[in-house]
Amino acid sequence: MPRLTRIALVHGALALFALALVVRAGQVQLFQRAQWAARAERQHFASSTVPAPRGSIYDVRGAPLAMSREMTRLSVAPREVASPKALEKALSRLGVPRSGVARATDTHRAWVPLPGSYLPSDVQDVVSLRGVYAEPVEERVYTERAATRRVVGWVDDRDGERRGGGGLELALDSLLSGIDGRTTLARDSRGRKLDQAEDAEVEPVAGASVTLTINQELQEISQRALAQAIERTRADGGDIVIIDPHDGGIRAMASERVGDRSFGSPVISEPFEPGSTVKPLFASALLQRNLARPTDTVKTENGVYTVEGRTIRDEHPAPELSLADVIKYSSNVGMVKFVSRMSARDEFETLRDFGFGMPTGIALPGEAAGVLREPARWSRQSAASLAMGYEVSVTPLQLAIAYAAVANGGELLQPGLVQEIRGSDGKVVYEHERRVVRRVMTPEVAEKVRKMLMGVVKEGTAKSAALVNYTLGGKTGTARRVDPGHGYSGTYTASFVGLFPAENPEYVILVKVDGPRETIYGATAAAPVLKIVLEAAIASRDAALDRSSLASHAALVSMRDAPRPEYADTVEYAEPVVAPARSAGDAPPVRFDLPVAAHDSAGSGPAAPRAVPDVRGLPVRLAVRELHRAGFHVRLSGLGMASGTSPEAGVQAAPGSVVRLVSSR
């Protein structure tokens, strides 16, 4: 072949190759552009979900009950680990169980996820080791879990997605969980995701924050009092509900079941036969329908009465009792006779109007309606049974909200558990408002019933709940419990519902003790629990009590008449003191009793003057203590170290007089 021909051939081949390249480039660029661009996008970038932070749950004062925080979950690729010894040490320091450490260094395994999650600051050393991989996870943190777990609920991890599993976490899941965002990350040549400075393409929307009507302080007080009562009475369990009767807000909702670790909320899901606690509700219906007055009497047959073949007995037998006394002494005979003035329909409607037999509509899953049968399905004994609180079952919440109507002047309210919901932008999306379901009695009737309830605590079956300085109204209940499938068993439900303070109640408190063994009565098993709760609430600054209103209701009772505490020998009591109003327009006088240190308790006359102690050089706290111990009142002047007193140290002064403590700054 001539040389020229060969060159032409090579040139032609090169030209063809160039042409082929151009054609292919044209094909890729012009006709397959979208396909290749998508492929490049997949190789260079990865889409990633940006999880939305779950909203927090707060109590009514803003104390957090449930919050989310970022934790770290660790996984180990044992075959990539360069220094197994260093890894073992680091994992042990972190608190990983020995079995977990052994698995993490077992080279027969390719990938070992370690159990649990850790604070990011705690795992800094471990994640710097080769072969250890960290993954951020959101963890839900609950405050005071024992007290609030049944209300707040919990969060489940379903296929990597965290969803409410029970309680409010479930009921409000769609609001709490927020909306996940999305971002696109660049990948390097090995497919690893590169960091990106830009914000997410679609920003996540954080979950709403929820403020409850629950008062954490009151919740803890209730939970503790309940646990002590269950231990004291050897009961199977119990419940406490505290409601603000003016807006229907639930302030506390405590439940305890022996040996039960479930998270359900029996206050709304476990109905019980209320026993005598329904009697005031029937009394209100009798008054409302003008079928009786508080002073009207019936023959109570010395506590034994047979109706429709059934014998009814009273714990406090009497020949005759007024309606007020029937409530006061919880007479079954008297109440059956009074209620017989009502028709079966009226009796049914009374309980139905108080909300029995239907759910209250509270924002918690699993609420029970209770049982209230239509009169057409009653037996001959049903009318009498209902009058005594049998053949009807109610949840503790239903009973408490019925009593709230007595407390607030006759309006049945819808109970509320959620005070406020705020979106992530801070805007209020829901706010609890007082919602009246219906009026069940006039304010005059409500006041008469409240007076009857005050009589129960003052002279009747609930004297054990009485406070010295404050009025309390309430009603005890003791009802046989039903054993499913076997009828009435030998165990009882002891209950007490109280209104505090009785004149203008701030709390309606229901205490229920299931199956108490040491004592079965509401008066002895449940009423003292309410007193414990109230005493702790009065002593607490954060228990949702209007203290100025409470002060105006405080009775002027001499401390000498009050029950003496165990350490009474160290204290003597002054007579009640009334601070005089400074002018006609001033607030009502503050009434209080002053306990005074009893240094001269042996003497009957006025205490002798004594020397002011020398407190110079002492820290103020110690100096105040010393002066109090010596029986003086102290007025502070400055902080820091005590530099002197007025009167001076050593000067004789009357006990109880004011000593001014001068400090260095």
Place this chain on the structure above:
Amino acid sequence: MALVLVSFVLVAASVIWRRTAGVEQAAELRALRLRRAQLEARKAQLESDIRRISSRGVLLPIVERRLDMHVPNDTQVVILTRAPGAR
């Protein structure tokens, strides 16, 4: 031609430098975000611990046992109210 090549190399180098700096800054930003998350998690942990330790459930048994304190009954609590206009 050489000028075109040099320009191309310079432009390419500046693009690569810009991207590298961007990735470095993003890594730094991510580290700071991580640090913030760590500190927030730590803060939440400490706040949770404080709340738990200062709760009635923990504190009450301790003060009852060690300091011989008790919940006062209602007669031992004095509520003082402020008159209107009082400072």
